[in-house]
Amino acid sequence: MAGSVLITGGAGFIGSHLADELLRHGYRVRVLDSLVLQVHGPDGRRPGYLDPEVELIKGDVRDAAAVQRALAGTEAVFHLASMVGVGQSMYEIEQYTSVNNCGTAVLLEAMAHAKGHRKLIVASSMSIYGEGRYLDADGLCYDDVRRPLEQLQRGRWEPFNRRSEPLRPVATPEDKSPSLASVYALSKYDQERMALIVGECYRIPVIALRFFNVYGTRQALSNPYTGVLAIFASRLMNGNPPRIYEDGLQQRDFVSVHDVVTACRLALQVDQQQAQFFNIGSGANVSVLEVLQRFRRVLNCDGIEPEITGNYRAGDIRHCFADISSARSVLGYAPRISFDDGLAELAGWLEGEVAIDRVSEAHAELTQRGLTL
Known part of the structure; x- marks a missing residue:
């Protein structure tokens, strides 16, 4: 029989799937979760999808x-508990800092003072990279790309170098320097670095997994700051046009939650000599607009046209997708869920779900606070 594992935030989207994965492999699973209203609704009850074997x-x-x-x-501990969402983090600054930064500090202090040296796997995020890696026409690498406000105000979305030459996005590896573009990104980087620092000091084995755009069943459909596919689903299920910022051609890496939790289990089981961090994505890139087009077809919602706003949202980046070669070689991670199969599974699950569309409210909040251009 495998050992006992704690998952903070384990009643949520990724955490509940991780609980299933660990139970299948013989682990005993305990979850610590505050069952917050924004994710779990006003009742704060144990979600029905959480396996009854989970404490x-x-x-x-x-x-x-x-x-x-x-x-x-x-x-062992999987630390998934976090406030999630770039846009909301830009105005609920204290709340994100309290839950993400201070919550991690409380957990680490408890682990440091506890007997034994539990392994810690921290859920980090691709958001810490800010913009991904780019190359110019000569193959020169750019890891510090930022889009000036004046450029964004003119609707010029693609990054350029100082000579106004276009840059080409390429897969982002773990050695790309962080560029923190939002309070959420800052908090995730703080979680990661704090865990690595404390882990080294107290001989706690630590692995940070930098998740890219995770999608799948059990996402909170009524939370307007969750993953983009769940937000699109909420709009489409209510007959409303999905809202896309900029021009929709920004590229991301969408990875199935099933692949993500496999990576988590592999990180728990790997023989580890030092603190490590890994990108966890699909290894493929796709534009946000293409994602929506494919999702509309799966849901038979081709008649609902998207609203492409031409607006910039504070904290957003243009392109970022994962180089997963390190996770492949060290963890033995190999994504197995194709995007089409993942969309089909998500569509099937949505047939029995109800979504309250709060996207317009969230957009109005950002606009009122001057966080969109």
Whole structure:
């Protein structure tokens, strides 16, 4: 029988799938989750999709007593508890910093003082990169790309170098320097670095997994700051046009939650000599507009045309997709869910779900605060 594992934030989208994955491989699973309203609704009840074999402790990761209770008897920790969303982080600054940064500090302090040296796997994010890696026509690498405000105000979305020459996006590896473009990105980088620093000091084995755009069943459809596919689903299910910022040609890496939780399990099982971090994506890139077009076809919603706003949203970047060669070679990670298969599974799940469309409210909030151009 495998050991006992704690998942913070384990009643949510990725965490519940991870619980399923670990149970299938013989682990005992405990979850610490505050069941926040924005994700789980006003009742704050245990979600029906959470396997009955999972022990659920309802509590906040910032509550030291709850964290210590949740840690008791466990051999490893997956730290997934976080406020999620670039746009919302730009105005709920204290809340994101409190949950993400301070919550991680509470967990690390408890782990440092506890007996034994549990392994810690931290859910980091591709957002820490800001813009991904680019090359110019001569093959020169650019890792510090930023799009000036004046350029964005003119609707020129693609990055250029200082000679106004266009740059070409390429897969982003782990050695690309962070460029923190939002409060959310800053908090995720803080989670990652704090864990690596404390882990080295207290001999806690730490792996940080930098998730790219994770999609799949169980995402909170009524949360307007969740993943883009869930946001598109919420709009389409209510007969409303999905809203796309800029021109829709920004490129991302969409990875199935099933592949993500496999990567998590592999990170737990890998023989580890030092702290490490890995990109977890599909290894493929696709534009946001193409994603929507393919999703509309799967949902038979071709008649609902998108609203391409031509607006910029504070904290957004143009292109970023994953180089996953390190995860392949060290963890043995190999994505197996094709995007078409993943969309089909998501569409099938949506048939039995209800989504409250709050996207317009979220957009109005950003606009009122001057966070869109």
